[in-house]
Amino acid sequence: MEPNYFRDVANAKYSKKHDEHIEYGTAGFRTKSNILNHVLYRMGLLAVLRSKAKKGAIGLMITASHNLEPDNGIKLVDPAGEMLEVSWETIATNLANVPDSELASMLIEISTKENIDLSVPATVIIGRDTRISSPILLNAALVGIKTLHGEVTDLGLVTTPQLHYIVVCTNTKGSYGDPTLQGYYLKLTAVFKSIRGNTINNGNYTSTLMLDAANGVGAIAVKELQRHLEGMLDIKLFNDGCGDLNYMCGADFVKVQQALPLNVPSERNVRCVSIDGDADRVVYFYIDKNDKFCLLDGDRIATLVASYFKELLETSGLVLQLGLVQTAYANGGSTDYISNVLKVPVACVQTGVKHLHKKALEFDIGIYFEANGHGTVIFKDTAKEIIKNYTKNKTHSATKKEAATKLRDVIDLINETVGDALSDMLLVETILHAKGWNIIEWQKSYNDLPNKQLKVRVKDRNVITTTNAERYCLTPVGLQNKIDEIVSKYPRGRSFVRPSGTEDIVRVYAECENSSDVDKLAIEVASLVY
Ligand code: 16G
Numbered sequence: 001m002e003p004n005y006f007r008d009v010a011n012a013k014y015s016k017k018h019d020e021h022i023e024y025g026t027a028g029f030r031t032k033s034n035i036l037n038h039v040l041y042r043m044g045l046l047a048v049l050r051s052k053a054k055k056g057a058i059g060l061m062i063t064a065s066h067n068l069e070p071d072n073g074i075k076l077v078d079p080a081g082e083m084l085e086v087s088w089e090t091i092a093t094n095l096a097n098v099p100d101s102e103l104a105s106m107l108i109e110i111s112t113k114e115n116i117d118l119s120v121p122a123t124v125i126i127g128r129d130t131r132i133s134s135p136i137l138l139n140a141a142l143v144g145i146k147t148l149h150g151e152v153t154d155l156g157l158v159t160t161p162q163l164h165y166i167v168v169c170t171n172t173k174g175s176y177g178d179p180t181l182q183g184y185y186l187k188l189t190a191v192f193k194s195i196r197g198n199t200i201n202n203g204n205y206t207s208t209l210m211l212d213a214a215n216g217v218g219a220i221a222v223k224e225l226q227r228h229l230e231g232m233l234d235i236k237l238f239n240d241g242c243g244d245l246n247y248m249c250g251a252d253f254v255k256v257q258q259a260l261p262l263n264v265p266s267e268r269n270v271r272c273v274s275i276d277g278d279a280d281r282v283v284y285f286y287i288d289k290n291d292k293f294c295l296l297d298g299d300r301i302a303t304l305v306a307s308y309f310k311e312l313l314e315t316s317g318l319v320l321q322l323g324l325v326q327t328a329y330a331n332g333g334s335t336d337y338i339s340n341v342l343k344v345p346v347a348c349v350q351t352g353v354k355h356l357h358k359k360a361l362e363f364d365i366g367i368y369f370e371a372n373g374h375g376t377v378i379f380k381d382t383a384k385e386i387i388k389n390y391t392k393n394k395t396h397s398a399t400k401k402e403a404a405t406k407l408r409d410v411i412d413l414i415n416e417t418v419g420d421a422l423s424d425m426l427l428v429e430t431i432l433h434a435k436g437w438n439i440i441e442w443q444k445s446y447n448d449l450p451n452k453q454l455k456v457r458v459k460d461r462n463v464i465t466t467t468n469a470e471r472y473c474l475t476p477v478g479l480q481n482k483i484d485e486i487v488s489k490y491p492r493g494r495s496f497v498r499p500s501g502t503e504d505i506v507r508v509y510a511e512c513e514n515s516s517d518v519d520k521l522a523i524e525v526a527s528l529v530y
Pocket residue numbers: 026027065351352353354370372374499500501502503507
C-alpha cells in the first residue's frame with residue numbers, strides 16, 4: 001500500500017462537529033441535513049475505496065426520499081446497480097461515527113481487511129434530489145472523493161432509480177442501456193410506444209392521468225416523459241416542484257393517510273398517480289362516484305403485474321417460474337388473491353428493498369413490491385434468453401409467439417436495478433391498456449381489508465425485536481401474546497409492530513374485516529408499545 005495515500009484525509013471543514021450516532025439503515029444514512037456534512041465527506045472517501053474494491057463505478061445518491069425538506073441522506077449503490085452490500089453498511093456506520101483523529105487509521109484498516117488494491121482507479125457517479133441542502137452535501141462528498149483521487153461523474157438532479165440505471169449501464173459497458181439520462185428516457189419511452197402501437201385508448205382505458213410528483217426531483221423526469229410521450233400518454237402534472245417537498249403530497253403521504261394529496265383536483269373516476277420525493281415509489285388512487293378516496297398501492301401493482309405475466313406465460317406456453325415477494329405490510333386481501341385466484345407462489349420477507357430483491361432473484365421472473373409502492377420485476381438471464389429464443393422459433397403458433405414477444409418487449413420497460421416510480425407507472429399503464437381497463441375495473445379484481453398504520457414515539461425503539469419477516473415480536477417478552485390476544489377479537493384481524501429503520505419511531509400496522517374496527521385495533525395495539 002502507498003504509505004501516503006491517506007495523508008490528506010483530515011479536513012477541518014468536514015470535521016465531526018457533534019456526537020450524535022448515525023447509522024447506515026434500510027436506505028442509507030438519513031437524518032437532519034445539518035448534521036450530515038462530515039458523513040457525506042466520509043462517504044465520498046468510502047465510495048472511492050468501494051469502487052477500488054469492486055473494480056467498478058459506484059453510485060452515490062443524496063436524498064431523503066419521502067422525508068420532509070429539513071432531512072437529507074445518502075446511499076451508496078454497488079456496481080450492478082444494487083444496494084450497498086450488507087457487510088459494508090457496518091463499515092459505513094463505523095466510518096461515519098469514528099472520531100476525526102482515528103479517520104485515517106480506520107481507512108487504512110478497511111483497505112487492509114478488504115484487501116483493496118489502492119492503485120486501481122476509482123469512479124463515483126453522483127446524483128442528488130432537489131432539497132436545498134443537497135448542493136452543500138454534494139460538495140462535501142466531492143471533496144471526499146477528490147481527496148482520494150477518485151474520478152467523478154456528477155449527474156446533477158436525478159431520481160434515485162436514474163442513478164441506479166446509469167451505474168449499471170456504466171459497469172456493463174452499455175449492454176443494459178446507454179449510460180445517460182437521455183438513454184434512460186429513450187429506453188423506457190421507445191418500448192412503451194412500440195408496445196402500445198397506434199391505439200392510444202383501448203376499451204375502457206383512456207390515456208389521461210393526473211400525476212402528483214411530491215414537489216420532488218421526479219417532476220423534472222416527468223416533464224421529460226411528457227415530452228417524449230406527447231400524444232401517447234396525457235400526463236397532467238401536479239406538485240411539480242413549486243410547493244414544499246413531500247408536504248401533504250407524494251406516494252408516502254397518500255399511502256399512509258389514504259387521502260387526496262394537496263393541489264390534485266378531486267375529479268371522479270380519474271386515474272391518479274403519486275410518486276415520492278426521489279421517484280422510487282408509486283401508488284395509484286382515484287375518487288369514486290360517491291367521492292370516496294380509493295387507493296391502489298404497491299400490492300395492487302404487484303397483483304396486476306403478476307396477472308399480466310401469468311396470462312402471457314400461459315398464452316405463450318413458456319414454462320418459467322413466476323413468483324411474488326411481499327412484506328408484512330401487504331394487505332391480507334392481496335395475499336389471498338395471489339395465492340388462491342392467481343395461484344402464483346408468494347413469499348414474505350422483512351421490510352427494505354434489498355430483502356425483497358434478494359428473494360425475488362430465486363424465481364425465473366420475480367415480482368416484488370412493498371405496499372408503499374416500492375418494487376419492480378427481475379428476470380434471470382436464463383429466462384430472458386429462453387423468452388428471446390422462443391420468439392424466434394418458427395414452430396410456435398402466431399398467438400404463442402405474439403405473447404412471448406410482448407413478454408420480451410415489456411422487459412425493456414422495467415428498471416430491474418431498483419423500484420422505479422416512472423418505469424413502474426409505464427408498466428401499469430401498458431397493462432391497463434392491454435386489458436382495456438379503467439381504474440375501477442382494476443380495483444374490482446379483489447377487495448383490500450381495511451387497514452391502518454400508526455407511528456409511536458418511544459424512548460428506545462430498539463427494545464422491540466422481531467422475527468418471521470417482522471410478523472412476530474421476540475422482545476419485549478410477552479408483547480406478542482398481548483398483540484395476539486387483541487387481534488383475536490377482530491374478524492380477519494392481523495397486526496404487527498416493528499421499529500422503523502428510517503425514523504426514530506415504532507410502526508404499528510393493523511387490518512381487519514370491518515372498517516369501523518380498524519382504528520380501534522390499531523390504537524389498542526399501539527397502546528401496548530408506549
Ligand atoms: C426505506 C426503504 C423502503 C422501506 C422503508 C421502510 C429502500 C430503498 N427503501 O425507504 O424499502 O419500505 O425504508 O421504512 O430500501 P421504515 O423502516 O421507516 O418503516
